[in-house]
Amino acid sequence: MVDIDEQFCAVRARSEALCVDLSAEDCNLQAMPETSPLKWHLAHTAWFFETFLLQPFQVDYAPENPAYAVLFNSYYNGIGAQYPREQRSLLSRPGMDEVLAYRHQVDAAVLELLACTAEEEMLERLELGLHHEAQHQELMLTDLKYNLFQNPLFPVYSAVPPAAPQGPAAALHFIDHPGGTVEIGHAGQGFAFDNEGPRHPQIIPPFRVANRLVTNGEFLEFVEDGGYANPAFWLADGWHEAQAQQLRHPLYWGRIDGAWFEYTLMGLRELDLAVPVAHVSLYEASAYAAWAGKRLPTEVEWETAAAAHAVTGNFVDAEALHPRAAPAGEEQFFGDCWEWTNSAYLPYPGFHAAAGAVSEYNGKFMGSQFVLRGGSCFSAEFHIRATYRNFFYAPDRWQCTGIRLADAQ
């Protein structure tokens, strides 16, 4: 049982490590309902292990604090009521120190449980908890970035020295795929979320996908060509959103004295034209693709194209905390930016959500969201697979989302 203990401790420790250079005030920010305070993420992930691992599998387990069942339940209606999501930053109590103590108590109880039993169902739930925590670690970084960005002082999160302006990205070209009957979805060994299966065949025409993500420089051409002012490129809902929000450029871009800047977790930086454009909505991605005379890939195309590649890339493990310019020969399917697909997040044929409250994890969100693929510079490498289906709403921009172009042959 050494391995699983160690992995558990490592994942849990990393959540706290993300906060080590932050103040308690930093950790309690919530600039919009979608971005929870980091402290809340820390408490929620402890509550998850308490609720879905300790309570079912540890005899006579008594929760640390019954009030936490309401405060730190995200959306599990099967468990009970939830403190309103948009008010999470109003929870100054429990304080950061109490939340860390709560985590450590839960950690100790989990390790005690692991010492006593190796029941398979328990171990599967533990693994689910670790991947759940990995998702929240990614959210901690993307939420923090959004929350800090509201401060005109443009706070610096990471003291990582700014990378030297990166060499030019590899030249853009398109790679042909023959289409036909392909298979997508998870099957066999190894962890996957329920929404990644069943593996199933699909028939698709021949297609092409770009060899890398769209860069800031390429997207700037769209901006400067009036792309945000021309409805011809936009989906109707996207155009409406762009007008209502007065969008003129990606979320973290800004113009100061005629020069373009981009806010990063390392602070405000001059816009690096070689790195992938990030933090665009599906609407912006789709409008860019239309302007470029291309389109976004479907998730079938994406998975078909990506499946042959190793799951390596610019993940959070590299601690760059920002997308990198694509070197020649590297296709960026994994890491850097989540890639919008033009596929709705809906069940695969034959999908069935698991029973119980933990099943609320994925299935109930299969509605009006879009699928993103490949992970980003904020994702952990161990957490990403070619079959991984992430999902956000079309207008969402605070995730590290980018663009890969596709086309018919």
Place this chain on the structure above:
Amino acid sequence: MVDIDEQFCAVRARSEALCVDLSAEDCNLQAMPETSPLKWHLAHTAWFFETFLLQPFQVDYAPENPAYAVLFNSYYNGIGAQYPREQRSLLSRPGMDEVLAYRHQVDAAVLELLACTAEEEMLERLELGLHHEAQHQELMLTDLKYNLFQNPLFPVYSAVPPAAPQGPAAALHFIDHPGGTVEIGHAGQGFAFDNEGPRHPQIIPPFRVANRLVTNGEFLEFVEDGGYANPAFWLADGWHEAQAQQLRHPLYWGRIDGAWFEYTLMGLRELDLAVPVAHVSLYEASAYAAWAGKRLPTEVEWETAAAAHAVTGNFVDAEALHPRAAPAGEEQFFGDCWEWTNSAYLPYPGFHAAAGAVSEYNGKFMGSQFVLRGGSCFSAEFHIRATYRNFFYAPDRWQCTGIRLADAQ
């Protein structure tokens, strides 16, 4: 050219016939942004012929009133600015009489054009205009129903005598389909919208679909079983919507002194348990299906199951203006209620929108909406096909939308 002339005149006359028993005040109601005044529909459909038929194909055509280009443009950004959609009921001028005169001037100009030329592209555009008008005729009835419903007097639109309570609907059973490689989408002769193509193959597992629509009686069991109060049956967004809007039953249902009633275009009527439930959102449809242990069909499944049936049923041509109980042996694929599918409204592989402003018709809405199939009691029979893809947002309820259950075998 006699036939097309006659068809044109018949379709155009029917729009006006819909208003013949209404006052000018009735025709100018707009209870929510989505429901336009009937007068506006009348003017917009004239503007459509003026803009997309007369202006391109009639030499030196001068529009009746240049201001109408703004007032009666719905969403064609390629044409120009639009009067705000949510304010259409503020247009008391032009009055109903002026709008009818405008229509007749356009009609005369179209007939004159038809007398001079039979150019194929022009005829195709004319046919598009007639189907466009058929869509608006359906909206006129659904919008009117919603608009009149806001009046506590429950106004009667149609003097059709209420049908005798209908015999029991056919017993519910499920019909097996083998799945495999199927083809969907329009190809070949006959009119279809661009979004119905290209025809293409899909691989699907075996499935089953119900032999008829879900009835009011069946849906009432869901209501009385607490279906609206149990999040386990609902998509997350649907549950949020149901809470925010305090939904307790379908749009037009109400309870008076313990009895259930339903508002119809014939006025308020006691709820007829045998007829299909109508005016439910995708969320309600999906929650009902979950409660019933079933699911909604995908659009591929629906088209596969429906393609073998003749396009007949309870359409607006029958003037019932309300769904009817399914007689034994009639599967209700066409007419009665639009059927929610669990498919997003997205482009088929290889879809390309046509060039020009008229192309804004379909493609730019391929985002976060869901596909509905089969037409309703408010649709014209000539307008509906097995391949026809209608689309609305998941929360929408003012269309005549119903539920067909599906399942794996």
Place this chain on the structure above:
Amino acid sequence: MVDIDEQFCAVRARSEALCVDLSAEDCNLQAMPETSPLKWHLAHTAWFFETFLLQPFQVDYAPENPAYAVLFNSYYNGIGAQYPREQRSLLSRPGMDEVLAYRHQVDAAVLELLACTAEEEMLERLELGLHHEAQHQELMLTDLKYNLFQNPLFPVYSAVPPAAPQGPAAALHFIDHPGGTVEIGHAGQGFAFDNEGPRHPQIIPPFRVANRLVTNGEFLEFVEDGGYANPAFWLADGWHEAQAQQLRHPLYWGRIDGAWFEYTLMGLRELDLAVPVAHVSLYEASAYAAWAGKRLPTEVEWETAAAAHAVTGNFVDAEALHPRAAPAGEEQFFGDCWEWTNSAYLPYPGFHAAAGAVSEYNGKFMGSQFVLRGGSCFSAEFHIRATYRNFFYAPDRWQCTGIRLADAQ
């Protein structure tokens, strides 16, 4: 009884005469919650006589239509529930013809009552009803102006030929008043609303008021001097409102190709610099006064200055339907524009609202509104007195409201 019969018939007929050149669609517009459809005003004023005159004073009076008690009750909680104010334009039924028939039935019943009895309390209630109707006649014109203005066709209500540009307004000067102990408020014979009493003494310092209203030309100087962009002139709430609504000029002003225009009931006209500025909020009035180095009068000052003047001026009786330039020697205390005072609408010392539902007329509005004085070009002369206290919220602009400057000596 001849006189009161005649007066009743004349007032009632005038409400209908206001609509004679309008369509039923025009009469059912409601562009914001505060502006009711004219048809609703017609029905509500009939309901007022039915509810407060016929029901209490006519034995066995049965209302024409019980549903009207909800549909046409404005805000009398003592009577019962009210149809939502902001949805009045959704009442296409009863139609304009039915509402006129309803009025005529009520008229007949009132005349019958008058033929039978001359009880003093009944006659007082009748007089109240006539003044209530006069108020609604004024609202019909101001609401209509606002509602028609939303139409980019700038509809014309009155065929009155545009007045020739008016001679220059009288030169501006200030008239001294000695202050001291003055008396304001209604006492003695003649109709007045309860809120005009009791008459009571007040001590005020010497003051000065302008000899006429501020003109369009004077207000234009404020606009062109950047008055709307300089917070120093504005009340804090006014500045917030001006920013939130992006105000740049009075409600009905607009600029076309560099020239200023003003919407009137006679259509769009070039801005006449000599006539009083109208349709400004208290905030705009107050900001203008601050820019001019002056202030607004209090209601005590206003009444003290106005009391000596005859109640004559540019009232609706003159049918100009627009403010007029002040001839030399005419101080414009009455008619033209309601004059904002810097006094809150609060009870006079010793005020007591009458008993019963009819007492909801005035007292319950004594909160956060401001007092306006003097009537406007939309008020009936018989309806206005020096003691008359009108009241609106500080941001309101759709009434015909203008500015008289005041100052300390």
Place this chain on the structure above:
Amino acid sequence: MVDIDEQFCAVRARSEALCVDLSAEDCNLQAMPETSPLKWHLAHTAWFFETFLLQPFQVDYAPENPAYAVLFNSYYNGIGAQYPREQRSLLSRPGMDEVLAYRHQVDAAVLELLACTAEEEMLERLELGLHHEAQHQELMLTDLKYNLFQNPLFPVYSAVPPAAPQGPAAALHFIDHPGGTVEIGHAGQGFAFDNEGPRHPQIIPPFRVANRLVTNGEFLEFVEDGGYANPAFWLADGWHEAQAQQLRHPLYWGRIDGAWFEYTLMGLRELDLAVPVAHVSLYEASAYAAWAGKRLPTEVEWETAAAAHAVTGNFVDAEALHPRAAPAGEEQFFGDCWEWTNSAYLPYPGFHAAAGAVSEYNGKFMGSQFVLRGGSCFSAEFHIRATYRNFFYAPDRWQCTGIRLADAQ
């Protein structure tokens, strides 16, 4: 200069002392736009001295951090732009430690200035700054109470042991005042805000005011008599607000298992019927008075009645942090609760705001607010006078506001 130094240091220290038992997270809460984080109050009051004392009076003074001119400017348009008020809790940086350091730097600079000069205008500005800080100290407590209240854990701010349930309040009776010509407003020596003058005469009828504030027990009778459900007692705007917010009781009251509780800075406590009702809006105060057959006093009546009393009472100096039951013979004009008057916050005759940005302090708020008098248990005794005019909007409830009844004789 010893005295003013000491007073300055004492006032400044007290602001920080208020936070000593709070975490940085507690100090950064903002549950609604009106309630600023305590950290922001600390920084803003330092900025006030920097901007209005050090910059004008200290030669070559350079602000600590130019960005603070935006971040910590509340509403002084004359100084420049302001960070959005409703986003103040998004400022995790500068942290609490940095803000305290900023305060201490400003303190040192002020003391240095005081050591060099005793210019009268400078000393007046210093005194203004101290009263400004006293106001913010009161806001710190009322804002904190509101912000902590959002947390279902009902956090405890002060470890003060709960007072024993207090003896019955003095019996209610009314004290006659003869009215006539009275004088109100500040004149002569001693600090006062500009809005308290000029002192001026007013003529008022005889009146009576209650010998103490309305108690929780008395207000509970109103609640249990259906006071919140009966529009007859309410101002129209108050009724609308009560319906829209679904008000059923004062802000901090709640019912748990049939018993009434009240949230206080000492945590949740059973409702003490003897102490004054607090945290009611003007609307609630006015509705209660109407139910009781009385009314609220005007500010003239209040000042006339209060002027004879010494400014002593349950102020923050007593550290009770909650209203106290009125002992017999103590009229509670000062301390305990701010008392709503039925007077609008408008300028006294002859009022002129001072020149410069600091004049934005009072005058620009003279609009739609109501006057409150007498200070509360959160006010500092040195800060309150009989002529002191506080002002809030009629719906506001988060201040410690109570009710004194008045009546005609």
